[in-house]
């Protein structure tokens with residue numbers, strides 16, 4: 001860890017204990033970004049599950065284009081479980097990693113058919129056993145389909161919370177456990193979506209608002225801006 005990072009973490013942790021910092025982020029960001037729906041287009045939990053698997057390493061917009069054709073051709077787990085893999089590969093090709101993605105969604109459809117009577121499991125542990133479904137996806141699905149608390153740590157949440165000094169590492173399981181330990185469950189889903197949108201539209205990877213002359217970040221005063229010293233110097 002660099003000296004700069006150590007100093008910043010010390011400052012933020014001493015000035016605002018984690019429970020208060022997360023609560024403050026919740027209070028400020030949720031009213032700005034109150035929507036807790038995924039940006040993926042879907043009509044039911046089957047479509048959301050398949051879209052989430054396909055969204056690895058690509059954008060929601062690209063997935064939304066591809067799934068129009070995919071769900072027209074394979075509208076449920078029964079039809080997808082019986083699909084020819086080459087046909088599915090052709091449809092999901094634009095998303096990259098098309099071979100493994102096609103394999104995962106067909107296998108997932110088969111598991112849904114074989115073990116869950118075509119339904120999406122409501123249990124987190126069963127959900128992460130589905131091919132192509134990790135903790136982030138399982139949390140998103142549990143929250144969207146069953147209205148259970150979900151801590152959805154994606155690349156935007158990782159980046160924002162690292163810059164804020166919530167975690168010294170950009171590690172999803174670590175950040176998920178920090179949120180779980182310091183924020184009440186009923187706030188997990190709203191917090192995740194608000195931080196995600198803040199990262200996607202304000203604290204972006206290359207041009208976070210605090211490094212731009214005419215932009216404003218609503219949590220600027222409580223953020224140590226870890227890792228941004230080079231960009232901040234350019235602003236001056």
Ligand code: SF4
Pocket residue numbers: 160163164202203204208209210211217218219220221223224225226228
């Ligand atoms: S102050 Fe900068 S680094 Fe911190 S959250 Fe806002 S945009 Fe991101």
